[in-house]
Amino acid sequence: MTKADDEARGKRVLTDPNAVSGDPALPAFLARPAGAPVYQGFPILEESLTEGWRYGIISALDDEPEGSTWGDGFVVAPDGSRAGIVWAVGEFATHEILPPDAQRWGVYGLAFSRPVREVAELIACFRGVLPELRAIHERVRGTPRDV
Numbered sequence: 001m002t003k004a005d006d007e008a009r010g011k012r013v014l015t016d017p018n019a020v021s022g023d024p025a026l027p028a029f030l031a032r033p034a035g036a037p038v039y040q041g042f043p044i045l046e047e048s049l050t051e052g053w054r055y056g057i058i059s060a061l062d063d064e065p066e067g068s069t070w071g072d073g074f075v076v077a078p079d080g081s082r083a084g085i086v087w088a089v090g091e092f093a094t095h096e097i098l099p100p101d102a103q104r105w106g107v108y109g110l111a112f113s114r115p116v117r118e119v120a121e122l123i124a125c126f127r128g129v130l131p132e133l134r135a136i137h138e139r140v141r142g143t144p145r146d147v
Contacts, residue, residue, distance in 0.1 A: 052078030
């Protein structure tokens with residue numbers, strides 16, 4: 001299989017085993033209880049905590065030696081609001097994939113600087129794009145950067 005085959009096939013989705021589901025027959029991300037935040041059911045990497053910001057992981061990292069070159073996740077801002085992240089290794093401008101709505105301040109495509117093999121590298125890449133995420137959050141939500 002080629003890398004293009006892998007990308008067409010998708011990735012395994014990670015779930016938070018402690019997340020409450022609105023339907024016991026479904027995972028929490030498919031059956032969010034009333035009032036639960038968007039991305040309920042996906043794990044938040046508490047070790048990613050950086051000045052109040054945290055990264056939530058959706059797609060599993062590849063088990064290949066070269067690591068993951070793309071993935072899905074989300075960010076939790078210090079005010080508790082969330083935005084989706086679709087990342088890929090490369091050099092390109094951050095761009096809006098979905099506009100802000102009542103549940104999140106958008107979904108954004110972001111460039112990571114290198115392939116990701118382990119959680120520590122994922123967190124390092126997240127911290128590398130955090131200034132861009134802060135600026136987007138400030139623009140969309142009107143929240144000062146130092147919150």
